[in-house]
Amino acid sequence: MDESDEQATDLEDAFEAAAAIVASIAGSDSLKTDALLHLYGLYKQATSGPCDTFRPSFFDRKARAKWAAWKRLRELPSDEAKLQYIGLVKSACPDYDGAQQGKPRGGGPGGPVFSSLADGPEDSQNGPPLGSLHLLASEDDLPALTFLLDNGADINQRDDEGCTALHWAADRGSMQALKLLVSRGAALNAKDADGQTPMHYAALSEHEEACAALVKAGADPSLRDSAGKRPEDVDDHAAAWGLWQAHHSDDAC
Known part of the structure; x- marks a missing residue:
């Protein structure tokens, strides 16, 4: 040897x-x-x-x-x-x-x-019921999502983790749902229980299009979660996206 x-x-x-x-x-x-x-x-x-x-x-x-x-x-x-x-x-x-x-x-x-941290069934977290705003947003079900919003559903309703429907859409890269929620006035910078915004979720799941759409709509990419991380800090690949550099350039002006 x-x-x-x-x-x-x-x-x-x-x-x-x-x-x-x-x-x-x-x-x-x-x-x-x-x-x-x-x-x-x-x-x-x-x-x-x-x-x-x-x-x-x-x-x-x-x-x-x-x-x-x-x-x-x-x-x-x-x-x-x-x-x-x-x-x-x-x-x-x-x-x-x-x-x-x-x-x-x-x-x-x-x-x-x-x-x-062992693998196995999660505690008693069953998530939102079938057909809820959050679940429909994650599934990109535009007709059903539109119906709920048209009939008074709270667009910024929180789930047990403090997430809004926009968090769910961003996490799954559900672009139709994301754009609809943004157009209806969803809170762009809403934070979950860990201080993460929808943009944090999109960045961690590597949905660049979702991040870009949120930035374009006016979401703040400089917001930090409870660990002190901005959306660009939560994923190495996401950190290389040009949209962050463009934002930093704007800040420097």
Whole structure:
């Protein structure tokens, strides 16, 4: 075995030992939710590569948080993800021993079971009822959406997560619904429970057309969510879109 192969084996052993430690403390309070999410993202990036799945539905907030934690790391090389994972475990778990052997327990496609972040049925969040304004907006059902608005539906009604129908349309890239809601006076800068606007949702789901339409309608791309991120900050690919540069140029004038 040459030196590079030996180093790769050592890294893999240390990574598996770190993952085993995380699995062994699942259900305890040793790791905060933010740390668990970051570990999940690093684990998935290290073992499965870049996130290539669709953003989960509104009904599963835990799955959406895990998806976002993995997706934001998609440019990170696998070995670097393993190194960062090991480093985070070392700093967060004093009992970690890099020489410890053993594979992660309670795995599955998500790797170690991360207690409250584990895959499975979501708590009692059933989402809006069939035919509701939010659901129709996400499905781009223009006739039904128009009917509800014409008959007095509150265009800025919030769901359990603080989202408006415009959030839903932006998240799904439902352009007909988005344009209708905008034309009817939907709140362009409404924030959900995490401080994210419809434009944040569109950017994270990589719907450039939706973001551009919101900017054109007067939505503010400089607004930050509760984590301090603007829409352009929530996704590496979205950050490269020209519409942000145009806005910054306008600010500089």
